Amino acid sequence: MTQQPPPEPVYAVPDSALRFIGFLSFFDRYGTPPMLLALSLGTSLDFSQAVQLIAAYSLFYAIGQPLWGLVSDRFGRLIVLRTALAGAGIGALASIMFSDYVPLLVARCFTGLMFGALYPTLLTLLGDTRQGVERARGLSDLQIYSSLGTTLATVSAGALATSLDWRLVFALPAVGCVAALYSLRRVREPQHPRTGFSLVAALRPMNLALYTIVFLEGALLMGLLTYVVPALQHTGVSVGLAGILGCGFAIGVILGARLMRRLVARFSRTWLIGCGGLMLCGAFLPSAFWPSAFSYTVTALLLGATNAIMHSSMQGWATDIAPDARATTVSFFVFSLFAGASVATYLSAAMAEQGHYAQIFGYGLVLSLVLVFVAAGTHELWRKNTSAN
Structure with missing residues (x-):
């Protein structure tokens, strides 16, 4: 019986993976605001502290952008994407483990920093691997799925947190990160000029x-x-x-x-x-x-x-x-x-x-x-x- 050769690596992130990661990043970003009341009732946080979790997440989401871009140009797009997905999954799991203000704040800050790398890296990958009309259509598809992530989070997060448990809203992105990492298992770094920092x-x-x-x-x-x-x-x-x-x-x-x-x-x-x-x-x-x-x-x-x-x-x-x-x-x-x-x-x-x-x-x-x-x-x-x- 002859042994089958290993599958050849691919050098472009599959469209399905791009869309899913775009969906995932926006689902997590917009999942917390609708469950503010449930979060304040289900933890030791008061309402203002729950709001501060969102502000801190957004702050670290934003301030990490230039750093991720520099690292991506120096070491490659896929290493940033995989590192951010792994980190985001860890941050989401840590968010489930804590209900006190300080450790939950730290967990959400770290999660925001990791999730903040995903969308700009997807844009960069589209720029590296597509040209002209195909790139524009890829950007449109990415916008559709990120918008769907925003909508689903807005509509469902509050209901899930109220009727079931607020931890579920943080658990779903953790599962999504594992699925996204699996979808990238055969993808190799696309060719692009390495220019350092x-x-x-x-x-x-x-x-x-x-x-x-x-x-x-x-x-x-x-x-x-x-x-x-x-x-x-x-x-x-x-x-x-x-x-x-x-x-x-x-x-x-x-x-x-x-x-x-x-x-x-x-x-x-x-x-x-x-x-x-x-x-x-x-x-x-x-x-x-x-x-x-x-x-x-x-x-x-x-x-x-x-x-x-x-x-x-x-x-x-x-x-x-x-x-x-x-x-x-x-x-x-x-x-x-x-x-x-x-x-x-x-x-x-x-x-x-x-x-x-x-x-x-x-x-x-x-x-x-x-x-x-x-x-x-x-x-x-x-x-x-x-x-x-």
Whole structure:
């Protein structure tokens, strides 16, 4: 009986693995907020301490981005992806073991640091292994599945924590990490230029312009999205219905991503950035001038579509702008996105506390008009300079 040769390694992460890891990273990131009350009732934490777990997770999720990018450019994408999955699984298991504030806080900080490496590494892998339309379609698929992770976490985490146990919400990502590691067992490192710690290449003037633009985009797209559900509740909508209507964001992402797969073959990225920016303006327009449950639902839907069209185009730009420091650049890009969201939420918190949601979305409308011209114009300038060289 002849022995079968071992299977040949593959050098591209399977589409199914990319989508699942994208789903997993967003499920964990958005799984804790819906179960805040259950977490405070089922542990020794009070409500404010439970909120601090989310803030700490988000902080470490963001600040680890540049570090992961540098390590990825130096040692490779797959080693970062596997290390982060293993670490995230350990962090999720540690989150189950503790119910006191300090050890649970440490566990969630570590988990956020590990999960923060996943999505930018996926973007970098797409940049390494795909070109043109195929890359844009891969980014759209990744957005669909990450949005599904966000939606499932938003809808189910609170119910699971309340009806069963809050530990289950942390246990599921741990199981997912094991499954993701198994799916990568035959994958080998794709070929890409090794440039060491490419910090200088990632901080060129045009890169800095991109980080500034995505900082503003994060403030508008992710920072103000935070207020859609509270604004719905402010109109008198019940908590449960507000959560369901807020999931219009996920529907917008899915529909927008499907549309994006058709648009990328016909229009330039500059056009797509401009079109997505105008859609962002349209998202804030009804809520700024005619605030109601209907207008806030429209805002959620159009923010999702903007995320699928404009933000995925910005992601494609980030993977192209510095091939010699792709992972570092993408990590700074993601860091800028979350930093913008955090700053916007912080600056608008007082208005939200007073229920001035129309005013918040009005500021969003004005800044969106600025964003669409600056983003599209800067990308076109970069495109012409790149073509000339």
